[in-house]
Amino acid sequence: MINRRIRPSTLAIAALAACAAFLLTPAVQATGTFGVDVATLNELLPALTGEKFEVVVLGDQTVTLRLDDLEVTGFDPSAGSGSTGHILTRVTVAILDLGITETIEPSLSLEVVERGRQSLIVLRFEKADIPLPLLGNVDIGRLIPPLEFPAESLFTLQGPSKDVNMRGWLTAVKMGQKVLQFEFELEREEE
DSSP, X not given: OOOTTSOTTSHHHHHHHHHHHHHHSSOSEEEEEEEEEHHHHHHHGGGGTTOEEEEEEETTEEEEEEEEEEEEEEEETTOSXXXXXXXXXXXXXXXXXXXXXEEEOOEEEEEEEEETTEEEEEEEEEEOEEEETTTEEEEOTTTSXXXXXXXXXXXXXXXXXXXXXXXXXXXXXXXXXXXXXXXXXXXXXXX
C-alpha cells in the first residue's frame, strides 16, 4: 500500500534519480540522500514489534522480553556522545517470565556499520527505564541486544539495450530535529 503522505523526496524517487544520473554518465559510482520523518518511520518500525529476546540478568539467569507497539515520538540530535543522536520512542515492554507489562519511553541510537562489504543499520536501546516491583526503575536498555538490519540492496535496472546490475548501500545517517537523513551510494556491479 502506498502512503500518500510520503513526499517525492523519499527513497524511491531519490534512488531512481541517482540511477538515471548514474546510467547517463560514465561514472562508476553515484551518491544520494533521502530523508525520513517520524510519520514515515512509524510506518516502517512495526516490523520490530512482537520480537522476543532472551536477556541475561544475573549470571546465567535469563528473562524473556517482548516489545510491542513501538512508536517513534521524535528525534534528539544532541543526545549521545559522538553519535548521530537518539530516536525517541514509546514501546510496551513485557517481561514474560515475571508477568510485567509496562509502556516506557526509551531512546535508541542509530548507526550504519560496515562488515566486510555488507552495510548494516544498527539500533541500540540506550536508555530504557522500566519500573520493577521492589527494585524501582531499572534501565534494561543495555540488556536488549542491538537490532541489526541489512542496509544494502542488489537490483537490476532494465535499460533500452541491456540490463545493468546495481548495488546500493547506506553509508551514513544524519539526524535533524524533524528528519533522519540517510546517505547512500550506488555502483554498477561487474557482470
